[in-house]
Amino acid sequence: MDLSYTPEEEDFRARLREWLAKVLPTLGPKPSPDDWPGRRAYDLGWQRMLYDAGYADVHWDASPTTRLIFLEETEQAGAPYVGANFVGLLHAGPTIAAEGTPEQRERWLPAVLRGEEVWCQGFSEPDAGSDLASLRTRARRDGDDYVVTGSKIWTSHAEVADWCELLVRTDSSAPKHRGISWLAMPMDAPGVTVRPLRTLAGSAEFAEVFLDEVRVPVANRVGDENDGWRVTMVTLSFERGTAFVGEVVACRRVLGELACAARENGRWDDPALRRRLGRLNAEFRALWRLTQWNVSEAEASGGVPGVGGSVFKLRYSHARQELYDAAADVLGPDGLDLDRPWVLDRLSSLSYTIAAGTSQIQRNIVAERILGLPKGR
Amino acid sequence: MRFQLTDEQRAVRDGMRELLARRFDGEALRAAVAAPGRLDRSLWRELGAAGFFALRLPEADGGVGLGLPEAVLVFEEAGRALLPGPLVATHLAAADVPGAATGERVVAAPDGRLVEWLAEADVVRRGAEGAVPLRSADPLTPLHRVPAPARPDPVAVLLTAAEQLGTATRACELAVQHARTREQFGQPIGAFQAIKHLCAGLLVRAEVARAAVYAAAVTADRTDIAAARLLADEAAVQGARDCLQVHGGMGFTWESEVHLHLKRAWVRAQRGGGGTESEELLAAELVA
Numbered sequence: 001m002d003l004s005y006t007p008e009e010e011d012f013r014a015r016l017r018e019w020l021a022k023v024l025p026t027l028g029p030k031p032s033p034d035d036w037p038g039r040r041a042y043d044l045g046w047q048r049m050l051y052d053a054g055y056a057d058v059h060w061d062a063s064p065t066t067r068l069i070f071l072e073e074t075e076q077a078g079a080p081y082v083g084a085n086f087v088g089l090l091h092a093g094p095t096i097a098a099e100g101t102p103e104q105r106e107r108w109l110p111a112v113l114r115g116e117e118v119w120c121q122g123f124s125e126p127d128a129g130s131d132l133a134s135l136r137t138r139a140r141r142d143g144d145d146y147v148v149t150g151s152k153i154w155t156s157h158a159e160v161a162d163w164c165e166l167l168v169r170t171d172s173s174a175p176k177h178r179g180i181s182w183l184a185m186p187m188d189a190p191g192v193t194v195r196p197l198r199t200l201a202g203s204a205e206f207a208e209v210f211l212d213e214v215r216v217p218v219a220n221r222v223g224d225e226n227d228g229w230r231v232t233m234v235t236l237s238f239e240r241g242t243a244f245v246g247e248v249v250a251c252r253r254v255l256g257e258l259a260c261a262a263r264e265n266g267r268w269d270d271p272a273l274r275r276r277l278g279r280l281n282a283e284f285r286a287l288w289r290l291t292q293w294n295v296s297e298a299e300a301s302g303g304v305p306g307v308g309g310s311v312f313k314l315r316y317s318h319a320r321q322e323l324y325d326a327a328a329d330v331l332g333p334d335g336l337d338l339d340r341p342w343v344l345d346r347l348s349s350l351s352y353t354i355a356a357g358t359s360q361i362q363r364n365i366v367a368e369r370i371l372g373l374p375k376g377r
Numbered sequence: 378m379r380f381q382l383t384d385e386q387r388a389v390r391d392g393m394r395e396l397l398a399r400r401f402d403g404e405a406l407r408a409a410v411a412a413p414g415r416l417d418r419s420l421w422r423e424l425g426a427a428g429f430f431a432l433r434l435p436e437a438d439g440g441v442g443l444g445l446p447e448a449v450l451v452f453e454e455a456g457r458a459l460l461p462g463p464l465v466a467t468h469l470a471a472a473d474v475p476g477a478a479t480g481e482r483v484v485a486a487p488d489g490r491l492v493e494w495l496a497e498a499d500v501v502r503r504g505a506e507g508a509v510p511l512r513s514a515d516p517l518t519p520l521h522r523v524p525a526p527a528r529p530d531p532v533a534v535l536l537t538a539a540e541q542l543g544t545a546t547r548a549c550e551l552a553v554q555h556a557r558t559r560e561q562f563g564q565p566i567g568a569f570q571a572i573k574h575l576c577a578g579l580l581v582r583a584e585v586a587r588a589a590v591y592a593a594a595v596t597a598d599r600t601d602i603a604a605a606r607l608l609a610d611e612a613a614v615q616g617a618r619d620c621l622q623v624h625g626g627m628g629f630t631w632e633s634e635v636h637l638h639l640k641r642a643w644v645r646a647q648r649g650g651g652g653t654e655s656e657e658l659l660a661a662e663l664v665a
Binding site for chain 1: 378379380381382383386446549553556557564565567568569570572573574576577578580581584585586587588589591592594595596600601603604605607608653655656657658659660661662663664
């Protein structure tokens with residue numbers, strides 16, 4: 001058991017910290033949440049800065065520990081989050097890197113790393129949520145194209161994306177997991193319609209995407225035809241790896257701010273509130289240690305994130321909601337004022353036990369894949 | 378960063394697990410329950426010979442020369458096996474009570490408002506004056522109440538957390554074993570999501586606690602130890618309760634081993650000033 005970093009890792013941290021201190025003051029103001037073109041430009045611009053400084057591929061090529069340090073330091077310095085680059089850097093990119101042909105990697109990966117193209121994700125459908133494999137968007141072969149018809153939902157950044165990683169059904173007679181293919185669809189293709197979806201937090205953070213006879217070249221298929229489910233699992237395991245490192249760091253900072261706010265408004269004198277915050281301190285410290293544990297395990301196994309990600313996600317998504325519920329407790333009546341800090345975060349936190357696999361699905365995964373309990377009949 | 382166990386640490390853990398499987402199996406556990414208040418002195422000496430108490434003493438002083446991470450691993454195994462006795466007090470006395478390191482003498486010490494195993498101990502640490510026996514809820518831990526609370530020692534708190542981690546891990550194993558084999562409605566009850574989700578919760582709490590306990594063993598930091606104890610108490614107490622629930626009616630019987638885990642987890646949760654003190658320490662750290 002060793003929690004220390006190597007001299008090379010410490011050196012990486014020091015150089016990164018120095019670079020962040022130099023460039024962050026040169027960043028323009030953050031665009032407002034409703035300004036989609038502004039958000040796209042801001043997020044791509046940040047990715048370009050990372051690229052120029054040699055940090056662009058830290059999510060892919062760096063060791064898990066280096067990635068951990070990168071995410072920890074950028075969050076602590078208040079650097080922008082991946083934002084619109086999320087799917088390109090953390091879902092589609094790693095999938096193409098793992099499963100794509102050399103031509104496909106050359107076509108799509110440099111544009112993601114240089115901050116030139118935005119990706120979105122077309123997985124879920126109105127009738128295929130937790131049961132993703134039952135998706136019904138169909139792709140019919142017509143010469144060198146697939147002709148795609150159907151609809152996708154919960155697609156973040158669809159308004160400003162250049163590409164969509166799309167799951168389609170290419171064989172409707174096969175068992176549901178075996179008839180799916182993974183396509184890269186250009187978002188400007190004729191027949192693609194994007195309709196923003198307003199969330200309970202009031203903003204349009206994601207969209208529905210309607211596909212009406214959209215032509216996608218067969219050359220845009222990553223992996224074999226009907227092998228898209230396996231290709232997708234590669235993506236999802238990336239999603240459950242180190243994806244939350246920055247957020248845990250951020251939650252620990254918020255918790256400190258909450259305690260200070262409670263001291264200022266007198267709520268700190270309430271022992272029940274104080275102990276609740278103390279317990280959250282234990283919670284997020286433990287989640288940070290679990291992150292280090294998972295990263296260290298990924299390091300030992302050659303960089304492949306394991307099922308430990310489900311354990312982490314289950315606990316973290318719940319803890320995040322607890323954190324913002326505690327914030328409301330600190331704020332009292334101000335907790336209903338959307339202009340106060342943490343109030344919108346509290347609303348957003350409600351998605352954490354649903355997005356990227358509900359807690360109920362995660363518990364099934366833990367019970368069946370880690371504990372070896374039988375699948376339900 | 379290599380947070381995982383080293384080969385040497387694995388060997389230490391496996392050695393202790395093997396010793397306890399051989400010397401304190403299910404039959405020995407039932408015998409201990411049938412003869413409350415008595416310690417198996419030959420087992421205690423065997424633990425001493427295996428280095429359980431002298432683990433952290435320097436080799437020059439006849440110890441094993443290992444550190445807190447290794448101590449946490451052997452205490453986790455003790456917790457997992459429900460090993461009875463004032464293990465923490467005797468381990469902490471290894472440096473200054475002759476015979477403690479070798480398991481020749483059993484040492485009891487007040488912790489909070491309680492002393493465990495007072496009547497059976499050869500040496501009782503200070504602060505146990507005026508101790509009064511109570512009828513212990515845990516058949517494997519005789520208890521005395523003391524008038525003045527003892528100051529918690531962070532190492533004692535950490536080793537207790539390690540024992541709780543062992544209980545949490547064992548509770549998860551027992552629940553999963555039962556869920557796989559017990560059949561109702563024509564299938565193993567573990568195929569039902571209601572049972573699956575209880576088992577998943579057991580594992581999640583145990584693994585979060587494991588990360589916290591092992592990290593605190595590495596840093597030996599007071600705040601890390603306080604966090605580890607809160608997570609480990611929760612994993613052990615809630616874990617044993619959920620394990621009991623998964624066992625259904627059998628879990629409510631004296632014959633089943635499950636209640637022993639829950640009762641021991643309750644006893645340990647009282648040590649080190651209870652959870653409240655740790656929560657206050659962690660709260661204070663936020664505004665320090």
